[in-house]
């Protein structure tokens with residue numbers, strides 16, 4: 491029996507004799523199945539190949555980025571937030587090896603794992619089991635968990651406090667249970683938001699955007715974007731990190747507010763006349 495991993499999104503499935511016929515994450519209209527159909531590997535095969543390694547980078551005091559090189563699956567970055575002795579892994583990546591485990595153990599291990607949305611679930615069960623961490627997922631996204639188990643804690647409502655400085659906020663939009671992480675101690679106490687791509691940092695780093703599907707370019711309703719901006723407004727955060735190493739470095743809450751206004755104006759035909 492093997493725990494097959496979808497090569498397109500990096501999500502791991504429960505033990506089975508044969509790979510699944512399709513990946514239910516990629517078959518959804520927010521992702522895509524490659525033209526050649528689904529393809530599969532396993533975490534063990536990836537380790538044996540020796541192709542991959544994880545780069546762990548210090549982003550700022552108490553915050554580390556972890557990304558697989560060369561890129562695998564969607565290619566997202568996971569973050570380790572070290573908040574006064576309580577470490578949270580924000581989002582997850584598929585590849586996990588002994589070198590990564592040692593490096594993270596040196597930083598104090600992982601006490602909690604929290605996910606923005608299903609596209610980054612990857613091998614979250616392996617990470618939770620390896621580090622003895624509780625895996626926090628909003629209950630509205632329960633149906634997207636390929637490998638449920640004792641390690642998962644489904645949270646409900648709009649917020650979930652993980653440590654003194656770390657709180658999850660359900661924003662919805664990209665997925666019903668889509669969440670962001672607010673770290674009040676980040677950016678030297680000015681606050682940091684980790685957003686996955688529930689709030690997406692765009693090419694011009696002074697702006698963000700919001701989508702139902704990024705690869706298939708399906709936007710969100712203006713009312714949803716307005717609600718997301720209102721939920722975020724009271725939170726103090728100077729910096730915002732997305733899942734692809736893009737950062738709004740200064741005045742990030744204001745960037746979210748003006749970007750939401752611009753997005754809604756564009757949807758309403760008030761931003762340009764082309």
Ligand SMILES: O=c1ccn([C@@H]2O[C@H](COP(=O)(O)O)[C@@H](O)[C@H]2O)c(=O)[nH]1
Nearest residue numbers: 520521522564609610687690703704705
């Ligand atoms: O800016 C982006 C972000 C993501 N994608 C692609 O979308 C899918 C789903 O990933 P999410 O990041 O969770 O939306 C994946 O295939 C990404 O490569 C994109 O095209 N542009």
